[in-house]
Amino acid sequence: MAWMAWTWQTALFFVLIFLTLVSMGVWSVKAPQAPRKGILMIETTPGDRLFISLLGSAWICLSWLAMFGSPLWWALLVCVVFAAAVFRWV
Amino acid sequence: MNKTWNNKAWWMVLPVVLLVAFSAVIPLMTVVNYAVQDTFGNNQFFWAGLSWFEEIMNSERFINALGRQFMFSGIILAIEIPLGIFIAMNMPKKGWGVPVCLVLMSLPLLIPWNVVGTIWQIFGRVDIGLLGASMAALGIDYNYTQNIVDAWLTIIVMDVWHWTSLVALLCYAGLQSIPEAYYQAAKIDGASNWAIFRYIQLPKMAGVLLIAVLLRFMDSFMIYTEPFVVTGGGPGTATTFLSIDLVNMAIGQFDLGPAAAFSLIYFLIILLVSWIFYTVMTNMDKEG
Numbered sequence: 001m002a003w004m005a006w007t008w009q010t011a012l013f014f015v016l017i018f019l020t021l022v023s024m025g026v027w028s029v030k031a032p033q034a035p036r037k038g039i040l041m042i043e044t045t046p047g048d049r050l051f052i053s054l055l056g057s058a059w060i061c062l063s064w065l066a067m068f069g070s071p072l073w074w075a076l077l078v079c080v081v082f083a084a085a086v087f088r089w090v
Numbered sequence: 091m092n093k094t095w096n097n098k099a100w101w102m103v104l105p106v107v108l109l110v111a112f113s114a115v116i117p118l119m120t121v122v123n124y125a126v127q128d129t130f131g132n133n134q135f136f137w138a139g140l141s142w143f144e145e146i147m148n149s150e151r152f153i154n155a156l157g158r159q160f161m162f163s164g165i166i167l168a169i170e171i172p173l174g175i176f177i178a179m180n181m182p183k184k185g186w187g188v189p190v191c192l193v194l195m196s197l198p199l200l201i202p203w204n205v206v207g208t209i210w211q212i213f214g215r216v217d218i219g220l221l222g223a224s225m226a227a228l229g230i231d232y233n234y235t236q237n238i239v240d241a242w243l244t245i246i247v248m249d250v251w252h253w254t255s256l257v258a259l260l261c262y263a264g265l266q267s268i269p270e271a272y273y274q275a276a277k278i279d280g281a282s283n284w285a286i287f288r289y290i291q292l293p294k295m296a297g298v299l300l301i302a303v304l305l306r307f308m309d310s311f312m313i314y315t316e317p318f319v320v321t322g323g324g325p326g327t328a329t330t331f332l333s334i335d336l337v338n339m340a341i342g343q344f345d346l347g348p349a350a351a352f353s354l355i356y357f358l359i360i361l362l363v364s365w366i367f368y369t370v371m372t373n374m375d376k377e378g
Contacts, residue, residue, distance in 0.1 A: 002133060003120070003133070004116070004119065004120045005120065005123040005127060005129075005133075006123055009126065010119075010123050010126060014122075042369050055358070059358065059362070062143065062147055062355065062358070065140060065143050065144045065147050066144075066148060070139065070141070
């Protein structure tokens with residue numbers, strides 16, 4: 001594992017993403033949801049909405065770094081709002 | 091009827107999951123780890139936080155390479171897609187011309203990238219290349235190693251030469267699948283050639299055309315070998331595209347931290363564009 005140059009921060013990041021994927025998986029088995037059309041006029045499942053949230057969050061954080069620099073706490077808040085909006089309306 | 095739900099088939103996916111984890115996910119995780127650290131070799135790493143991302147997002151070098159990359163992809167798409175459609179529409183529909191055309195069109199696609207680069211590198215040379223020497227004989231000042239416009243022209247013409255056939259062949263396949271009855275109906279209605287193209291051929295080609303655009307965009311966006319062999323990224327940095335710059339940073343300068351951040355941003359751009367293409371394509375399929 002040494003060659004992978006792990007840090008606890010990146011490990012935490014991946015554990016969180018993994019846990020999100022697992023809980024989304026469990027959620028979709030317990031309460032299956034049909035795909036729906038939202039404001040983007042595309043059909044999305046909860047998995048699609050998670051993907052859009054994660055990809056969008058990555059870009060929000062990168063743009064924040066480009067414009068204001070670190071730390072990213074406020075950017076993370078924007079990401080949470082963005083993800084909530086995606087799950088509600090997309 | 092009550093079906094018994096059995097999810098055991100999911101185990102069949104396991105080999106693919108393992109393979110993708112081994113070949114893509116674990117290396118990608120390693121890149122993420124590298125992107126937040128600095129190293130001077132010896133497998134010793136120092137925490138750098140998000141500073142590499144900040145540096146790359148604000149670096150003129152990255153932004154310029156990204157701009158050149160989008161410009162290159164934009165230009166070759168703007169040439170190859172209309173040209174490919176035009177060629178496909180003028181290819182013979184039956185008879186002996188069909189196999190001849192298909193073989194001739196596939197030839198450039200069979201040549202490996204570095205060979206294409208070498209061919210054009212020599213072809214364009216003023217001293218021994220046919221193109222370069224002919225230009226010199228005509229009195230045209232052409233030198234792709236020193237003139238930025240010449241370098242760009244050479245690389246663009248090379249890419250058009252190498253890949254337009256792919257677009258043409260895909261469009262040809264799309265055109266061949268249109269039943270003759272559509273054309274007969276258009277003839278009865280007295281439709282013009284433009285109307286036939288706009289309302290019959292183009293809609294029927296839309297599916298393959300999107301695949302062609304996606305393939306050409308992806309390929310041109312990660313192009314490395316051909317411009318590297320022809321111009322080496324020069325003159326200066328005029329043809330240094332993202333992948334060339336990334337290799338310089340990672341292998342030339344051994345700046346693993348910034349290079350890792352660079353590749354993640356590169357990856358996110360490709361992921362975003364691919365997702366947009368994929369979404370547009372699948373939604374068009376559902377509607378059409």
